[in-house]
Amino acid sequence: MEHQQHFDPRDFRQALGMFATGVTIVTTRGADGAPVGVTANSFNSVSIDPPLVLWSLAKNARSLDAFSGSDHWNVHILAHEQEALSNLFARAGEDKFGQQQLEQGVSDAPLLPGCSARFQCKTMFQYDGGDHTIFVGQVLSYDRTQRPPLLYAMGQYALASRKAQAVATEAQADTSASLYSENLLGYLLGRAHYQFLAGIRPLLNERSLTDADFFVLSLLSVQEPLPAAEIARHIAYTGIDVGSVLLQQLCDRALLRKTDAPAYALTDAGRDAILHVVAAAKAEEADVLERMGESEAALLRNLLKQFVRATDPGLPTLWTAAAAQ
Ligand SMILES: Cc1cc2nc3c(=O)[nH]c(=O)nc-3n(C[C@H](O)[C@H](O)[C@H](O)COP(=O)(O)O)c2cc1C
Structure with a gap:
């Protein structure tokens, strides 16, 4: 045939x-x-x-x-x-x-x-x-x-990722009746963010660091010195308006110092503070990833990077600029 x-x-x-x-x-x-x-x-x-x-x-x-x-x-x-x-x-x-x-x-x-x-x-x-x-x-x-x-x-x-097993909860049982459901991406992202931050919140409180302080110190730990306008531009996506008052307060607390440029850089105390917070965040991350499994963690990173790219309001590059220095 x-x-x-x-x-x-x-x-x-x-x-x-x-x-x-x-x-x-x-x-x-x-x-x-x-x-x-x-x-x-x-x-x-x-x-x-x-x-x-x-x-x-x-x-x-x-x-x-x-x-x-x-x-x-x-x-x-x-x-x-x-x-x-x-x-x-x-x-x-x-x-x-x-x-x-x-x-x-x-x-x-x-x-x-x-x-x-x-x-x-x-x-x-x-x-x-x-x-x-x-x-x-x-x-x-x-x-x-x-x-x-x-x-x-x-x-x-x-x-590779295992298909997530649906967690049967009461809320999920009747999602059709509610506009706000467990599958809303905004809810999932927000809840994941706050649950993760809860792990380092005690350390931030202990060191009297607000979220805004934390953002400024971590930014400068990647790139410094930076002028005030540049710091504000990097952090604007959080909804926090970093003004000169906040930067002056961090200088008064000896966590930042003004350079001649004029710009801001970390002091030794500022670097020590952010190193401790980042170490705590890494420990928290290791703990979560161990529970999730390496495969899911890789997938989550990949999806979050795609999400960040898809929603990027045009932020200045942070990591590549730092790596090139
Ligand atoms: C993901 C992927 C899978 C591939 N699988 C095969 C395969 O199964 N058999 C094959 O002959 N070529 C396959 N190729 C193409 C070869 O790797 C490619 O032709 C390579 O140049 C062969 O090397 P060589 O020309 O030095 O022998 C694959 C390529 C990719 C990217």
Whole structure:
């Protein structure tokens, strides 16, 4: 029966991309002993007993000869922070191993550190798979960490998250009757913010620091000295209008000092105060993240960054300017 489909390759690829996968780097050594590696999301498990895995490589890949002629290869399941490594190994013909630290495995195939899991394999079969070659390997050794994996779906990198289990509360039971519901983003953001701040509130009170004081000191701990107008511009998004009175009060309390510019900078006492508050905030964060799990924490950071970008009223850059100094 002749039944040739003429799919639009782009559309077919997009349809296949609806299948979410992890991202791996598969490595081996060429006939000359040089390390070889490619990014591949075609990896899959095949069998538990015997332990078998597979992946497929495009026949036009530069690394095809190396993999076809090799007895051993290693599959690295990338962790969520290894996106740059994935991009590096997805480029044809680059010197991909220049900066990489390698570990010694059961074979001489390169073993990369920092992954979610690794499978060291011996080639069992190679099959023709259209424009790809399918490699099936027996797993000789594997290891894994708690690092959350990097995912790939719909042509983009993604993060894994458990679907949140709905917490059945009385309020949630009858949300339709109320305009104000548990799913309102404003409510969730506000509540999360205040619940988090509650952890450092006692320290702020102990040091007689208001929210406005805290914002000024933390801003100057990233960038200083700054003129009054610049400080006000950075903090305006909080709704707090930082005027000269507040800055003078912080000077009177010896937490800030005026520079010649004229601008404001932290004194030693001001730096000590903000270091203690930030240390408390970091401890609070570590505690919350331990309860949430690293995977959800990475996802939350990612979503909050997207939210901050989407709602940015045009604030001056803070971190990049500081990093460039
Ligand atoms: C997320 C991602 C997944 C990929 N998966 C595969 C794959 O499974 N098989 C494949 O042949 N190429 C895959 N590629 C493309 C190769 O990594 C890319 O063609 C690379 O240049 C091959 O290296 P080489 O030319 O040095 O052999 C993928 C690329 C990305 C970014």
